[in-house]
Amino acid sequence: MKEMPKGSQIPKHYFFSTYYLYIRKTLTNKTIMEQLPDNLNNQTPIPLFKVDPIMVLVFGILSCGLYLIYWNIKMAEVLNAVAEKEIISQPIAIFAGCCMPVNVYFYYLAGKEALPKVYARTGEPQKDQSTLLIILGFLFPVVAAMIVQGDVNKLYD
Structure with a gap:
């Protein structure tokens, strides 16, 4: 791997793209989706409207x-x-x-x-x-x- 010169920084987009790929891989992994309870997969999300x-x-x-x-x-x-x-x-x-x-x-x-x-x-x-x-x-x-x-x-x- 090539050494980076002193004082230079790793581009920010490198971290974001790597993190995005990791999250995408994790979320599409079927074993994780299978571990979720069935009621979370089947119920529609309810809009938050909690008022006293x-x-x-x-x-x-x-x-x-x-x-x-x-x-x-x-x-x-x-x-x-x-x-x-x-x-x-x-x-x-x-x-x-x-x-x-x-x-x-x-x-x-x-x-x-x-x-x-x-x-x-x-x-x-x-x-x-x-x-x-x-x-x-x-x-x-x-x-x-x-x-x-x-x-x-x-x-x-």
Whole structure:
């Protein structure tokens, strides 16, 4: 091997390309992939949206409900990822923040179709909260959002 003159440095791209090849070889090695549990290979990744339910209440009140539009969009992404299919579409999530009948439908879908999938993934007993969420979604939407957020936060524990 040729000696490097004093004061010269090895090019940085040498380290990065060598490291890249090592990582690529390691990740494509079948023995490593076979050692992973099956549930990690088959489950869809869940977007991170862990908010304290009290903060949902505070942000919802301080923003006069505008935060709930953002919250509906992010919660629809999480619930769709948990169910591994689209239960709550993007337009429903957007209009649920500003239109009362759509809001009630959002919480119906969350309670009837999405939250049972969350309970199954967290290992909790199944319960139907759709009636409670419909009533609270009609009267106090922020409180219904707090209940859904509390149940979804259990995914990240």
